Amino acid sequence: MRRHELTDAEWELLAPLIPRxxxxxxxxxxxxxxxxxxxxxRTGISWRDLPERYGPWKTVYTRFRRYALDGVFARALQQVQAEADAAGDIDWLVQIDSTIVxxxxxxAATGRKGEPPAGRTGDHALGRSRGGLTTKIHLACDGRGRPLAILLTPGQRHDSICARPLLERIHVPRTGVGRPRCRPDQVIADKAYSSRGFRAYLRKRGIAHTIPEKTDQRRHRHNRGRHGGRPPAFDRHLYRRRNVVERCFNRLKGFRGIATRYEKTATSYEAAVNLASFLLWARSV
Incomplete structure (x- = not known):
């Protein structure tokens, strides 16, 4: 086994899920x-520059696109999560955050002939900002810093808008009988997710949460006096564990092809993130 290749244990987990x-x-x-x-x-090189020991680069790329469109790596990620959940290895103290790539x-795949304009369907999760084209990775990870759900959006999309669809992507199947596990025990997030709508959504689903209140929200509540309501509960000691999601991002960005986006389509880039996430899980179980 050479550097940046699958170990025997990782291949045993992935092999049954590869279409033949x-x-x-x-x-x-x-x-x-x-x-x-x-x-x-892992290296971020061009497909054409793959070493010859992996076979023709067109073969590797074509099969990668086929697996990406078929959702092979997404299913592999769910499978390793299901096995960890069956063993009681998932900490359901979930942290959510995002990072700009x-x-x-x-x-730059936007603006092609026959495709919708950027910002609508078909934008391939690419957005324009001062720094140029960017993609935002929204991530929900378990208490041990392993990805549970991933959502890609254009870089300018605000975190609070994507919080609900991100949590709804948590879908851990059961290895035996039973419905998939979709509800965390508790959610930890930073001030970007502090909104009445999101807190109400979490309460409706019966999910405890630890989210600090924004300064302007606190001031507005104080100005309303007794009509402003009680401040939301906040466990400062528990909030210190939020750095787990930051460490998860650091491990994902150890893959150069994740830290900088080279893939033209959102489908391919999401497949790459799913494959990297699968490897993080495979190396922790």
Whole structure:
């Protein structure tokens, strides 16, 4: 096994989920091709620059696109989460946050002929800001800093808008009988998620939360006097654990292909993030 390649244990977890062709001519080994994908995401090199030991680069890229469109890596991530949940290894003290990723000029896929304008459907999660093209990764991780759900949006999208759809992406299947686990025990988030609507949504689902109140919200409540209501509960000691999600982002951005976006489509970039997340789980179980 070379550097940036799957270990035997990681391959044993992933191998049963890789689609296999029933007919046709012999193809390049699945493990060889997956190793090429991992190498590409880890180093951030161009597909054309893949070492020859992984086979033709077109084969690796074509299979990666096929797996991305089919959701292979998303299912692999759910499978490893399900096995961890069955073993009682998931800490359901969930933290949510987001990070900005700079898009390389080769990732500029917006504005193509026949596609909707940027900002609408088909924007490929690319947005413009002062720094240029950016993508925002919204992440929900468990108490041990492992990704539970991922959501991609353009870089200018505010965190509070994406909080609800992000939590609704948590979907951990059961290995036996029963519905998937979708509800955290508690959610920790920073001030960007402090809104009455989001707090009401969490209360409706029966999810405890630790979110600091914004200064202007506190001032507005004080100005209203007794009509302003009681301040939201806040556990300062528990809030100190929010750095777990920051460490999770640091591990994800250890993959150069995640820290800088080189993929043109949101589907491919999300598949790369799912593959990196799967590796984080595989190395912790």
């Amino acid at each position: 062709a029933a007919t046709g001519r012999p193809r390049v080994s699945d493990r060889q091709v997956i190793n090429g994908m991992v190498y590409k995401i 700079r898009a390389h000029q080769h990732a």
